Amino acid sequence: MLSILTLLGLATNCNAYSGPKVEKKLPYSKGLNISEWLEPVSGFIDGHFDSFGKQDFIDIKNLGVEVVRIPTHFDTFSSGKPDYIIPDSLWQRLDNAVNWCEELKMYIIIDFHNDCSGNSKTPPDIEKRLEKIWPQIAKRYKDRSEYVIYEVMNEPHGIDCAKWGKIQEKMIKLIRSIDSKHSIVVGAADWNSIHELLKLPMYDDDNLIYNYHEYSPFLFTHQGAEWSQDVTRLTGIPFPYVKEKMPPLPKNATDGERWNYNNYPVDSSEEKLVEPINKAVEFVNKRHAALMSNEFGVYMKYANPQERVNWYRIKSGYLDERNICRVSWDYRGGFGVFNSMNSSRFPEDINVNLVKAMGYRAPSGKSTSWFQDAQKKNDYTIYKNGLAQKLTFSSYIPEAENLCTLYKKDSADEDCYIYIPKADKYRSLQFLFRESVDFTALAKAGACLEFEVKHNEPNFKMSIYFTDSDAKGHPWRNGIFPGVKDIPADGKWHKLRIPLNRFTDYGAWDNGEQKWYNSEGKFTWSDVVNLTFDTGDNTISKGLCIRNIVIK
Incomplete structure (x- = not known):
């Protein structure tokens, strides 16, 4: 296995991206998450509910994006127990997004999203919520074009993995009782873990897309992240690992901080990064299914800008070589494609080096207000x-x-x-x-x-x-x-x-x-x-x- 340094042009040239390929290719290969739109913070519905419009979708398409994912907190917007009725106010936003994507010939993943803050857990009654909400979604979009894709649920966590596998199977059958046409994205518990993905039961459906989330090595991609206590005080982390560039451990380091720090040399090695991906490819090929990573990225606040670009170039190469669809988190925000978390003018604020590393078109020109x-x-x-x-x-x-x-x-x-x-x-x-x-x-x-x-x-x-x-x-x-x-x-x-x-x-x-x-x-x-x-x-x-x- 070759060093990551090879991929950065710092060692002899050869094909370090090589690996097994997913045999069932999708008609799209790369996309972005439209976050901070239909995601209330901690159940509080406010703020950016209409911060995206048609022009934003046009701009995203102009980057060369082929698929967008819309994280949506359906249960939070709903009427709640017992029926979880989705209001017209939310349907109208989603209808617009579907209309725009169909017009632009861009695929759209309708994602049942959830609270993923560090201390959160998947609700114990999640099965009942999904049973009420998914029929509403499927009935509304069953006759729409092939550009529409469903995702059963984002990042189940704090729930038994085997139990989640059975709940997901039930939801697939429920959706299929209404809509036999559209692709369904499925994933494992433990935050859409790639390791748990390999343990999912065999589902009797030939139009599934298996999905995992890719933020490895976590210490680099989430360094300084305020919502993850085991890395909040760890910043200045280099990628790839270089011993001389590593910052010292904080005083009175916690067990979590010490574990992340001491394991970083191994966690950031190429072998550690590609081995689980290769296993996932072999897994979906046995099931004759497609594979995607519909969240991956690096928090921009503390990462070295050039090393962040390098990470995207390397990870995008890994996934492209293996025919794994990749949907980056996110468009705007802390993991976004703009120069800062607070800039959003298109195209002048776009991080050109980053979008090129991701295989997108670098926009030119200047926007008008x-x-x-x-x-x-x-x-x-x-x-x-x-x-x-x-x-x-x-x-x-x-x-x-x-x-x-x-x-x-x-x-x-x-x-x-x-x-x-x-x-x-x-x-x-x-x-x-x-x-x-x-x-x-x-x-x-x-x-x-x-x-x-x-x-x-x-x-x-x-x-x-x-x-x-x-x-x-x-x-x-x-x-x-x-x-x-x-x-x-x-x-x-x-x-x-x-x-x-x-x-x-x-x-x-x-x-x-x-x-x-x-x-x-x-x-x-x-x-x-x-x-x-x-x-x-x-x-x-x-x-x-x-x-x-x-x-x-």
């Missing part, structure tokens, strides 16, 4: 029959049963609108411009914010405000406060047209400090980052509908 496009077209539409391209929508509505529906329709020939069934105090819908924009000229020219609302709330009142960046200390708000006198509670659509110069600077909420600041007259139209519709100190109990939002 919603505001730049609006200026060119003199059309400042924010929402009309759906969210405007290049904007992001974020909702602060933590209650699953009250989630807003972003694309509600009453009839096929009517435009979409935003619908909130119920809302407590201080719940908000936020339209983010994804950059600081300058509305000064529009405000001076007498432009208005125009939108339509309907409701049946007798005490209706809400806050609608623009927020600037925190460049002046805090994110100052400039708002208006329409009530039932402005928008009657009659269940009919009413259009409001409010000049921007009638908005009032009324203060700032500093989320970092968790503190409210009264107005200091510091809001500026030259530095606006979002538009928010907020319930303020009122509640919504009979539904709220909003549509056709534009500045004109």
